[in-house]
Structures are given as structure tokens and as C-alpha cells.
Amino acid sequence: MKYSPITTSHFDKQFSRLTKKNAVFKEQAAKKIKGIVLNPEIGMPKTHKLRGLRSLHITDHFVVVYMIFKDLVIFVEIDHHDNAYRAVEGVMQRLVDDEKLLATLQRMGITNEEFVHFIRAIGLSGH
Template identity: 35%
Template structure:
């Protein structure tokens, strides 16, 4: 199954800042996104208020995304440091 990638507006703002400052982080991010596209269920499911979302750690950062199997899309919602990711 091939999934389409959708980026939230907040996600685009957050990633521009981090990736300009840290190209190594960008490389790790790309590798993680490729593994998510191959196996969307690889991220850990979140609970409570964030139920239905998944997360993957990339260093000290957390990538939060949502899988929509009916429309075959993966929406990347948030990429931020761990202490700010769940707020």
C-alpha cells in the first residue's frame, strides 16, 4: 500500500528552523520518514488526549503523525523537542 504524505502548516514551520541549523538531524529525519512510509505502524501509539496518533523519537526530538487508512495518507503533525512535543 502506498501512502501519500501530508504536512501540517505548523510542521513545516518547525522543521524549517531545525533543519537549517542541524543538517545531521535532517538526515536522521529523512531516514525515519522513509521507514514510516514503508511501515506506518512502526511508531508507538499515543494515549489519552492524543489517542489515534503515533510518535517516533529522532534524537531529542519527537515526530508525531497520524495514519488515515481510508484515504491512504500519513499526516505529519508535529516535530519538536521532547519537552514541548506533547503540549
């Protein structure tokens, strides 16, 4: 299956902040992101309140957090390992409030209701 990447507004801000002055890290992150899009199963599946998410280390200390939805890879977080997992708590609300993400999904024929149902079904509540 061929997957298409989508980023959240939060991911875009974090990526920009982390890579603005660090070309080496930007290249490392881009390489890992491309690898994830080619094979989303390479990341480690998360459990408990992060169930439904996957993560992959970019470097020893930085990770990218994402989810697979249909034929999409939705990039949710990129940050230092410790910060990334704290930041994804409450991710459901952030995802369903992300106008950029929802607009992109709608352009792909996915309704907001369908996406919210998926988020609830995997239990990504952050509680």
C-alpha cells in the same frame, strides 16, 4: 498498502526551524520520516487525549508525531520530546484550520467534512 505523506503547515515550519542549521539532524529526520511512510505502524500509538496519534523518536530527545488516515500519513509535529507533546494538545482545531492540509486533502478527493468526522471519531480533541 502504499502510504502517501502529507505535512501540516505547523510541521513544515517546525521542520524548517529545526533543520535550517543542522544538516545531520535534517538527514536523521528525513530517514525516520521515510521509514514512517514505508511502515506507519513503527511509531508508538499514543493514548488518552493524544489517541489517534503515533510518535517515533528521531534522536534521544526529538520526536516526530503523526497520524494515519486512510492511505495517508499526516505529519503533525516535530520537536523536542517535551515540547512536542505539549504542542499537540488542541491539535484537532489546528488540523481543521490548516488551509494547506485541507487543500491537499481536497485534491486527493477527501472532503473537509470527512476529515473532521475522522478527527472527532478518534477523539482527538485536546481536552
